[in-house]
Amino acid sequence: MRIDDQLHIDTPEGARLTLSLAGPLPRALAYGIDLAIRGLALALVAIPLMLFGRGGMGLYLVMLFLMEWFYPVLFEALWQGRTPGKRMMGLAVVHGNGAPLGFNGSLVRNLLRTADLFPMFYLTGFVVMLITRRSQRLGDLAADTLVIHTPPARPARPHQDGDSEAPDWPLSxxxxxxxxxxxxxxxxxxxxxxxxxxxxxxxxxxxxxxxxxxxxxxxxxxxxx
Incomplete structure (x- = not known):
């Protein structure tokens, strides 16, 4: 049973958007998957880079920095708010109003992961998620972002029976x-x-x-x- 909450947002068009907020457990599992992917990728490139001595070590450190800080940013910005781990867990990051996540929002929320890590093992982020109404860690609060469960794929729209009529105005x-x-x-x-x-x-x-x-x-x- 999933102990998460639902958030209802009334859009300017008068529609009600319902978001299912993700709790700490599925988010931790998604982070663990992403951590394993990053670790495997770094291990695969470390072996050939060792052959280049200090130059290879320097290149490895650069790749380590990029993987740590820009792996989640690039995936979230370019992949509809999802890293591979989030995608496998059926999660996605969106803005607080339900809008798709942009590059700036992803950058802000991930730059503050260091604060969420304090003092160890994401303890601060875990506590903040438990006490905030929308299960947000510090990075989410700063960027006004949410982690939600993505809805299942919708079935194909059934064929509409009945007469049809062309509109009498040019449709935008x-x-x-x-x-x-x-x-x-x-x-x-x-x-x-x-x-x-x-x-x-x-x-x-x-x-x-x-x-x-x-x-x-x-x-x-x-x-x-």
């Missing part, structure tokens, strides 16, 4: 996203709420007629027949 990318969101979430909304949303697009129609027309337009965007 944001319009298409709104229509897709309306289709995905429509089953979880009451008919009254669907009619209220549809009235924003077709205020000249009766609520029920506006909902049916918006559904037909959404099916057209999805390629329905």
């Amino acid at each position: 990318r944001d319009d298409q996203l709104v229509l897709l969101a309306f289709t995905d979430r429509g089953a979880r909304l009451s008919a009254e709420r669907q009619e209220e949303l549809a009235a924003l697009a077709y205020p000249e129609l009766a609520p029920a007629a506006a909902r049916e027309k918006l559904q037909r337009v959404a099916r057209h965007v999805l390629g329905g027949a």
